[in-house]
Amino acid sequence: MAYSLMEGNEAIARGAIAAGCRFFAGYPITPATTIYQSMLNLLPSVGGICLQGEDEIASIGFCLGASMAGMKVMTATSGPGISLYSENISFAVGSEIPIVIIDVQRLGPSTGSATRGADGDINFLRWGNSGGQPVIVLAPVDVNDCFTLTIRAFNLAEQFRCPVFVASNKEIGMTRESIDLDGLDVPEIVTRTPASSQQPFRPFQAEAAQAVPGFLPTGDNVLVRTTSSTHGPDGYITTDPDEIARGQERLTTKLLSAVDQFTFHETFNKKDADTLLISYGVTARAARAVFTEQDRQGKRVSLLVLKTLWPVPEHLIRRVAQSARRIVVVEMNMGQYVREIKRILPEKRIDFLGQMDGRLITPAQITEVIDSD
């Protein structure tokens, strides 16, 4: 096997290009800046467009316009930029605009620490839109995931016409690693489904209550309407409560009913495990080291690494946790995703280890929690 050396951010950019992304707009912010730099390096020569907006709001705005014109689009930022994206995230949710949004998380709140990592935006990504409709959030663990999960993020954005987040972290994005580019498990590329030409085009007409409307690009011969206002299938404002209800229901169920199709994860099973470790992101690497050591010592500990965080893969979590007496949730924040685990597994004992001080959670810290039982 022969390796290249690459940081997570560059792997995201290269994954995006491989997924067919040809439009990127961003605004410099540590620790996401090198995604923008990589896209600027890679896109123009393949006929793509890379822009620097006057701010984060403009950057995502450019992307939404280009996406509805038919391009695969991406933007990248960190927590402060996600805050500024918020109104346009809601727009992309409600108007079903495919977009991949990379959040290379840094220590918050607010300006926080630009060069220190955290996973403090995990709930913000899910709930930071007006209306509270679901979004998809994927969480890479390492440089390989940065490449392949970014492709999956594009596939999901195309398939479900929604914003898809990649919740990276300074400790993944700006960490260089060996990567075997030829050995990656690269998924098939998905492109949004065109609307059927059999009937007059209605931009938000879906075949079924859980379905996604067929797409036509703004600029082609058939007229397309995109609107941030509450709309019916025809793309015009509606005040009909039943029509509104159907639209809201569809925005919710198109994702919630499909999560089993995109529940990305890794499980490390120990027979008759008593304790199940659950983690994600860079912290999952420390958890993996702990699993290896516990396994070597013959201890009954399993590990679930979640790579799809939202919608919550409830079936998977229930199934994997079934036989465990105790769950230990480890995350690089003060306790966010653990709330979901408690919600899903009310009958289990759930212990939590969180930390948000710029340092990685160490295998020793996790082991201490496991041994404290």
Add this chain to the structure above:
Amino acid sequence: MTSFLNAERPPVFCPGCTHERITRTLDRAFQEMGLAGHQIVIVSDIGCSGLFDTFFHTHAFHGLHGRALTYAAGLKMARPELKVVVTMGDGGQGIGGAHLLAACRRNLDLTLLILNNFNFGMTGGQFSATTPPDAQLGSGFLNQLERPLDICEVARSAGAPYVRRCSGFRKNLAEEIQRAIEYEGFAVMDIWGICPGRYTKKNRLTTKMIDDTLAKLPPQEGVVAENTRPEYGRHYRKMAAAQKKVARPPVIKSQYKAPQLDRQEVILLGSAGQRVITAGEILCIAGLTAGLRTTQKNEYNITVLRGPSISEIILSPEEIDYTGIDMPSVVIALDQEGVDRRRSLFKHLSKDVLVIQLSGVTIPACNARIHLVDFKDQGIKSTDRALASLAVLAELKKVIRPEMLAAALKVRFKGPALKSSLALIDRVEIGQWV
């Protein structure tokens, strides 16, 4: 000629609103231009001007308040052949001020129609960026405290190549709009109008008063000669076409055997400007030349050329999970700032750990084996010391070998930089054990 107006969705403006007149005028302009509906996209902002997209049989894009120019830019870059017309009020101009300035500077071929009626009509007549101080509005006394903005002067000074101010009641408004749309570049029209639903409830404003006020202002007649320059999209495509294609990242062949076969962890403790991160990268590449896996985790402050700079490198024959280092194999003390940041590390170091200590750097007492080097005496500049320390490491046959380091430099550098870095590692004297 066929109207673009949607018969099923007639304008719903207040009786007497200038917006309705502008709706019909815009339709006439489109007809005069001989366009088809699919060649046009109306990007509408929020408020009464945000209703425009619904009245026309064209492509339509209706987003968030003040952001219309951003969506328009994405659409135009993706579809250069589209006529992109943005309708926005004085409210949207205010909230999206940064986007207006940027659009003027950028000069992408968009047409911005600002339907300026001096207040936020839809929300109850609050003051906007263009409200006169003496107007009576829904914002109490607040508009008396602020000075209204001259949109056209702002647009000119921000670099807009086409700026036109006129009354919404102007006879040849359709021609004016057509002229703005046909201009290849960013064209701004500041169109003054009357808001009967809100503004003229308590304020007198007639078409004659608008004409009289406009007559007193410096004329803004369209093309701004001093701002004329290539259109952004055309310019972008020309520049982009000249960019070189980027190669795949180099794949490093495994050709050497590392001096130690187990996992090795190295911490470089330096300061910004010492090229610590680059040295860490080279160490990683050197590991790849021996077929090892590697990670490089860095720590530095937001300041540039100031503050500590720390790089933690792991080389391992197995997959690397946790990227932090609790018990390093090697610590390289390059600068006091880096050492001070990680002072607590030293007391745990065992006698198996190698510390390469540069002269002038003091380290806390520890059990590790100390190897002293004096780069200052050897005339090695601060910027080269991180790399020079790798040469010491290689000569000591710890973690890497000299041939691994040289191979890594050949991957990382080219031309004069390669030559000078190879010369550097060649001349480094490896110092002594303490």
